[in-house]
Amino acid sequence: xxxxxLPLGMLETNCYILNNDTGVLIIDPSxxxxxxxxxxxxxxxxxxxxxxxxxHYDHIGALEETARTYGVxxxxxxxxxxxxxxxxxxxxxxxxxxxIEPVSADVEVKVLEEGPMEAGSFKFDxxxxxxxxxxxxxxxxxxxxxxxxxxxxxGIGRTDLYMSNHVDLINSIREKLYxxxxxxxxxxxxxxxxxxxxxxxxNPFVRG
Numbered sequence: 396x397x398x399x400x401l402p403l404g405m406l407e408t409n410c411y412i413l414n415n416d417t418g419v420l421i422i423d424p425s426x427x428x429x430x431x432x433x434x435x436x437x438x439x440x441x442x443x444x445x446x447x448x449x450x451h452y453d454h455i456g457a458l459e460e461t462a463r464t465y466g467v468x469x470x471x472x473x474x475x476x477x478x479x480x481x482x483x484x485x486x487x488x489x490x491x492x493x494x495i496e497p498v499s500a501d502v503e504v505k506v507l508e509e510g511p512m513e514a515g516s517f518k519f520d521x522x523x524x525x526x527x528x529x530x531x532x533x534x535x536x537x538x539x540x541x542x543x544x545x546x547x548x549x550g551i552g553r554t555d556l557y558m559s560n561h562v563d564l565i566n567s568i569r570e571k572l573y574x575x576x577x578x579x580x581x582x583x584x585x586x587x588x589x590x591x592x593x594x595x596x597x598n599p600f601v602r603g
Contacts, residue, residue: 403427408453418443426456443515447471448543449531450478452487452498459500472530473506526564527552539580548589551600
């Protein structure tokens with residue numbers, strides 16, 4: 396399994412491009428659809444699905460264009476399916492005075508459910524990790540997890556946003572992420588990769 400991190404868009408939100416021997420998985424097409432397309436072309440394998448950790452605007456900026464390009468299933472937590480077309484819920488409506496255009500993605504999605512999942516040739520576990528947003532999902536593969544905006548290197552997700560909840564976020568980290576093997580790599584929605592061991596030992600917001 397190969398994983399490529401593309402920090403895209405105004406907030407440099409991490410889009411992840413995964414590939415195995417037969418296909419590609421796109422996680423959080425956050426912006427700059429042309430950059431995503433160039434990376435997929437470089438890999439030279441078919442895209443098998445698009446996954447969303449959650450539906451905040453900076454994680455879906457290139458969703459509609461990427462969906463049109465590849466025509467594959469899009470997966471998102473049920474609590475946030477209506478956020479894709481609602482700038483008030485996905486957060487983009489709050490920042491028009493900063494030059495951020497309202498984000499709305501007109502796409503159909505399939506609903507993620509917690510537990511084992513197959514998307515094309517990819518097998519992984521879906522973890523419901525609410526707090527930053529009610530439908531936040533993390534994706535656990537053999538030796539790494541993609542955590543969205545739940546857990547960062549030295550940080551945690553914001554909980555001052557629409558329907559966010561600080562207690563839920565801390566519980567998600569402790570009960571869903573910190574129980575993983577200490578050597579598990581954590582690929583967050585922003586910033587560099589870290590490990591479960593590092594965060595349990597040093598994260599100032601949630602110690603192990």
